[in-house]
Amino acid sequence: MGDILERLIAFNTISERSNKDLSAYVRDYLTAYDIPFEISEDPTGEKVAILATVGPMINDGVVLSGHTDVVPVTGQSWTSDPFLLRRDGDRFVGRGAVDMKGFCAAALAALPRLRERPLKRPLHLLLSYDEETSGIGSLSFIESFGRDLPRPSHAIIGEPTEMQVAIAHKGLVSYQTKVSGIAAHASRPADGVNAIDIANEAMTFLRCAATELQADRLKDARFDPSFTTVHVGWINGGTAANVVPSDCTFEWEVRSVPGVDDGLVNEKLDAWAAATLTALQPTVDISTTTTCMLPALSTDAKHAAVSTTLRLAKRDQPCTVPYATEAGHFQRAGIAAVVCGPGSVEQAHRPDEYIRLSELQRCGDFITQLGDSLCV
Numbered sequence: 360m361g362d363i364l365e366r367l368i369a370f371n372t373i374s375e376r377s378n379k380d381l382s383a384y385v386r387d388y389l390t391a392y393d394i395p396f397e398i399s400e401d402p403t404g405e406k407v408a409i410l411a412t413v414g415p416m417i418n419d420g421v422v423l424s425g426h427t428d429v430v431p432v433t434g435q436s437w438t439s440d441p442f443l444l445r446r447d448g449d450r451f452v453g454r455g456a457v458d459m460k461g462f463c464a465a466a467l468a469a470l471p472r473l474r475e476r477p478l479k480r481p482l483h484l485l486l487s488y489d490e491e492t493s494g495i496g497s498l499s500f501i502e503s504f505g506r507d508l509p510r511p512s513h514a515i516i517g518e519p520t521e522m523q524v525a526i527a528h529k530g531l532v533s534y535q536t537k538v539s540g541i542a543a544h545a546s547r548p549a550d551g552v553n554a555i556d557i558a559n560e561a562m563t564f565l566r567c568a569a570t571e572l573q574a575d576r577l578k579d580a581r582f583d584p585s586f587t588t589v590h591v592g593w594i595n596g597g598t599a600a601n602v603v604p605s606d607c608t609f610e611w612e613v614r615s616v617p618g619v620d621d622g623l624v625n626e627k628l629d630a631w632a633a634a635t636l637t638a639l640q641p642t643v644d645i646s647t648t649t650t651c652m653l654p655a656l657s658t659d660a661k662h663a664a665v666s667t668t669l670r671l672a673k674r675d676q677p678c679t680v681p682y683a684t685e686a687g688h689f690q691r692a693g694i695a696a697v698v699c700g701p702g703s704v705e706q707a708h709r710p711d712e713y714i715r716l717s718e719l720q721r722c723g724d725f726i727t728q729l730g731d732s733l734c735v
């Protein structure tokens with residue numbers, strides 16, 4: 360398992376980069392063990408998702424799901440090369456060790472053993488891309504389940520939960536809003552249309568939407584905060600104080616509790632933009648694009664997927680996680696999903712990110728027992 364993790368971490372798969380080399384390694388590995396797989400490429404061919412399967416290609420199997428991309432290391436102070444796995448006692452240190460190449464390595468290491476078992480239902484391993492950015496890298500396979508591929512009974516997303524079983528998280532939708540105004544000399548502001556002013560009004564609109572959602576009765580006490588949040592996190596615009604700015608772009612996000620329409624704030628902003636634009640010149644524009652989409656997760660605690668996973672993970676109670684995962688995509692596609700993976704999210708996205716060997720072994724045991732449960 361350590362060897363596989365070392366190889367996975369050595370591929371610099373920061374989301375903005377291609378994951379083709381990593382996928383070639385995984386494909387060679389699967390081929391060497393005669394494990395069938397399919398691939399799905401993005402339109403550029405630079406990003407590859409893989410679905411490997413052991414057992415019969417029939418319905419009611421289980422999907423293990425992990426992403427192959429990692430967050431950047433820029434600005435972080437690492438004590439060693441982030442892409443060279445370092446062993447420090449029982450810790451494996453490297454970018455992606457916990458989020459989530461550790462899980463991917465544990466699953467890949469288990470597949471050859473499971474290949475030899477008399478599985479009556481399949482175990483699929485889905486390795487996606489772009490989870491840390493757009494969140495869409497798992498979608499093509501998820502949409503194929505029950506259509507071109509067998510329909511699994513449930514999915515287990517191996518994001519770090521210290522092998523607890525999470526059944527709910529908030530959704531995350533991120534947007535980029537671009538305002539195009541008209542440049543002019545600052546001495547004659549009326550000759551132009553100030554893009555920063557319009558962006559400022561749009562952000563005030565979002566601020567009001569956030570306040571309304573905070574007061575909304577649709578709360579979920581399992582989360583802190585218990586309400587849907589809206590937040591602007593980045594802005595860029597203008598060139599100098601003495602120029603009426605023609606452009607301003609800002610990025611914002613909605614983190615929605617399950618049951619809240621995660622696209623509603625954007626719909627309202629669009630309506631506000633349309634009304635605002637009618638009073639302005641035709642060249643002025645306000646446009647918003649979705650940059651990330653991970654739907655909320657809320658799986659019924661009584662669902663068989665939850666009791667089975669709790670038993671295999673040797674846990675009594677399900678929990679929730681504060682971050683968004685690809686589990687929401689599965690649920691939206693009608694496939695029950697839980698989040699259960701090795702290591703702590705406290706380590707994710709940090710310098711000297713690590714996972715403990717004991718956690719990886721626990722995850723390996725969990726997958727082996729999951730395989731056993733598919734033999735009956």
Ligand SMILES: [Zn+2]
Pocket residue numbers: 426458459490518
């Ligand atoms: Zn992750």
